Amino acid sequence: MSARPQETRLDLYPSRRGAKPCSIERQDPVVHSAHRQGAPLPPQQICDYERNGFLILEQLFDARELELLQEEAAKLRAASGQIDATLAVAEPGDSSLRSVFHVHEISPLLRRIAHDARLVDLAEYILGDRVYVHQSRLNYKPGLSGKEFYWHSDFETWHVEDGMPRMRALSVSISLVENTALNGPLMLIPGSHRRYLSCVGETPEEHFRQSLRKQEYGVPDPEALTAFADDGGITAATGPAGTVALFDCNTMHGSNGNITPYPRSNLFIVYNSVSNTVEAPFGPTEPRPEFLAERSDFEHVKAISGPIRSV
């Protein structure tokens, strides 16, 4: 750990500093565009996103596009042995594949999806700005033995470990298989995005090597989490393959393990506003590698319209 000049910066969202957890109010808008006219979503859905911190959309992509995406995910999974080992993360306790990162750089098809106007228009509207890809990954939750992802706010990690200053980013999750309530679907707590939970404990160096498998720092305290769930309930992003979940960077989410024989896999793309690019981390550790948090190429993505047929 080295002393950083940046530690005199204003930190709107301090975390992992004290011995006690605390909860502070969100300092940023949820929907950053003020005008509803010309929005890529009907007003009711914009209100839902603003209130709940997420939106579940079906049939954004057509059957052929979904098929291409599924084939590509299977191909990357089969070839994961050939992928740079740092990009392929295993399940805790065994060697089965959990996630492949930076997929928009590995795969032309996934890059095309990340540039797709249907997603980019939504992200630009909600974030009120041009956007770039902060992170992308394929998550494979194997059947029979898939482990849980514990509750977390992505922003807490992105702020402390990556140096993302403000809440002006969102995630898109596209399910590659049917997500039922029983195969460990993404669960979100409506309304949790409105408060920021400052977590206890310091971050060890190279925390990401462990945290991508099983997170132990930056985890919310049980009382605050229970209060969030008591207030807002828990919504599971269930639906057929192709269901898209769009969620705010500070929405508390997680997923249970999966003993059903049916794997659960998803493509995740994180868009960040080009006015909110990462700086030095707000925590004391070295920045995480670029495959987890883009640090050099902040060129905004140029939306590509029309159906994806091949790349």
Added chain:
Amino acid sequence: MSARPQETRLDLYPSRRGAKPCSIERQDPVVHSAHRQGAPLPPQQICDYERNGFLILEQLFDARELELLQEEAAKLRAASGQIDATLAVAEPGDSSLRSVFHVHEISPLLRRIAHDARLVDLAEYILGDRVYVHQSRLNYKPGLSGKEFYWHSDFETWHVEDGMPRMRALSVSISLVENTALNGPLMLIPGSHRRYLSCVGETPEEHFRQSLRKQEYGVPDPEALTAFADDGGITAATGPAGTVALFDCNTMHGSNGNITPYPRSNLFIVYNSVSNTVEAPFGPTEPRPEFLAERSDFEHVKAISGPIRSV
């Protein structure tokens, strides 16, 4: 391991002997009473039990009875430090309470429930015989960190490790809290009770010390399990507190972990036919202790009618 004279016994359900898993047909009836007249269940529910291997019943107990049961479970949980340590089993990886066994001997109220005519009549009808309590337990799946129970047939363990000769036993699970699809409910595979999966691997001595926390022997092979689920689907025993799941001793079941803040607790009572009392184990290990498998008191339970108001 000692050579046993019993190894010359006919073993209708061999398991943990070979290097290859195999699936054999069930050799016993599911509903052992032939007559439908005077049954404690309507004919359609008897057919459902026979076909699926389980039945979910709501409102078998009234609100006051449920309250008594919940209070008693909380009391036992709070006093688990005072309970004989062998009866209280912790979660894998930490010390939080997972199960308390032999509860019908520890608690007069739970003994009264085990003798309740509503349960005993059902068990006697389905098993076509007088019944005794083979095992009882309270399961506490804590919120936020509850671990999974992997898929298993109870009978496989009861046969190999306890010496239960035939499939003529059933479990009753009474939920003490609301079970949703997301808090790790009991999941059952309809129709799986019609075949017996012979598992691979030998059983280590005192396997139960580990297996009650996390089972590693007597687990079904992934291919057979997937085929079962593809054929029959997966049913979650969801419902309000007080929901009763009645299931055959050979029905494949399990439950996912639980990261929701809501604990999942259940009372389990296993009834066995008095014509099916345990003998020497069909596997090579010593019998498990009596708190896991009654070995001396096979006196049939005498049904007590009327609402439970106190004991």
